[in-house]
Amino acid sequence: MTFDATVSARRPLDFRSDTLTRPDEHMRSVMAKAEVGDNVIDVDPTIRRLEERAADVLGMPAALWTPSGTMANLIALSTHLRRGDRFLAPRGAHVLVNELGSAAWLAGGMPDPLEHDAGPGRPTPQTLRAAVGGSGPYYTLRTTLLSLENTHNASGGAVIPPEEHDQLVATAHEAGLRVHLDGARIWNAAVALGVPPATLTAGVDSVSACFSKGLGAPVGSVVAGSEEFVEQARRMRQMLGGGVRQGGILAAACLLALDRIDDLAADHAKAARLAAGLRERGWDVTEPRTNIVLAGVADVAATLETLRGLGILTLPMAGKVRFVLHRDVTEDDVTEALRRIESGPFDKMGQ
Numbered sequence: 001m002t003f004d005a006t007v008s009a010r011r012p013l014d015f016r017s018d019t020l021t022r023p024d025e026h027m028r029s030v031m032a033k034a035e036v037g038d039n040v041i042d043v044d045p046t047i048r049r050l051e052e053r054a055a056d057v058l059g060m061p062a063a064l065w066t067p068s069g070t071m072a073n074l075i076a077l078s079t080h081l082r083r084g085d086r087f088l089a090p091r092g093a094h095v096l097v098n099e100l101g102s103a104a105w106l107a108g109g110m111p112d113p114l115e116h117d118a119g120p121g122r123p124t125p126q127t128l129r130a131a132v133g134g135s136g137p138y139y140t141l142r143t144t145l146l147s148l149e150n151t152h153n154a155s156g157g158a159v160i161p162p163e164e165h166d167q168l169v170a171t172a173h174e175a176g177l178r179v180h181l182d183g184a185r186i187w188n189a190a191v192a193l194g195v196p197p198a199t200l201t202a203g204v205d206s207v208s209a210c211f212s213k214g215l216g217a218p219v220g221s222v223v224a225g226s227e228e229f230v231e232q233a234r235r236m237r238q239m240l241g242g243g244v245r246q247g248g249i250l251a252a253a254c255l256l257a258l259d260r261i262d263d264l265a266a267d268h269a270k271a272a273r274l275a276a277g278l279r280e281r282g283w284d285v286t287e288p289r290t291n292i293v294l295a296g297v298a299d300v301a302a303t304l305e306t307l308r309g310l311g312i313l314t315l316p317m318a319g320k321v322r323f324v325l326h327r328d329v330t331e332d333d334v335t336e337a338l339r340r341i342e343s344g345p346f347d348k349m350g351q
């Protein structure tokens, strides 16, 4: 076989998402050996083990495995909302923007975005309180749920610090709202803040979290809450077609993913280095808190195309170019990406 230098120089560097992380040999062997049962008619022992461990790590009484984070959020919103209830979420939240309107179409909620006046990805308690308003006569709109997101994807993986989380939860509860936390990347938030994940779920009525992002698992999320919540959630999962029979093969990967949370610090370091490198080259990037770098550019579509031409794959997010760092992108890949960008035609694009 001959070595093709041209192909090697344009080896694709894939920053599109941390969902790209693939199960390695070790994960595959753990999956192959998983003890399984029928998780619909009976119980799958590996799914049960994962649910118990995830509940423990998240500091919740119980947890339920789901095939995706989208299903986990939909189950939570469907359980909390009645048809026509208004729910609040920080502008750009995944449940508002990236779940195809299922919060309205299937869960029956009427979404209302909250501005990020406390910092990226988070409103102040005052903004939350003002949005809820007071109680009124029978023809008053009913607002029943606050859905937070930690980390906030569209804000570039921004974190909600524990004190602010606690204040928002307290404000929501005082106003009679329940609180769901979309914690698809709660593991990243916990690592960035140096706290256990359970610190970031304090007081919430439910939380969802993903294993298929950044940790190498091919499939799997959880939704956690009270025993009663999980009992209802289990029925909802079944309705949505999420009753997976020998799912232990998948849950085994999720269990291993839980052992890898500390590894995410390396992704955050790579994100910081990429952001610093882009800034040195004149790009408009904010300091990443976790593994996502957002770059503001004049023309997103044109920049994505130019990057693609350099063998750098990215996706648009919130009107910016999103680079996501993950375990399948190495330190060398970051160096190589910066080298390609340096030699690219970006000076012509106002970068």
Ligand SMILES: *Cc1c(COP(=O)(O)O)cnc(C)c1O
Pocket (backbone or CB within 6 Å): 067, 068, 069, 070, 071, 073, 094, 095, 149, 151, 152, 153, 182, 184, 185, 210, 212, 221
């Ligand atoms: C990815 C993501 C989800 C959904 O997870 P899937 O497993 O892709 O369905 C939910 N919320 C946030 C913030 C996400 O980034």
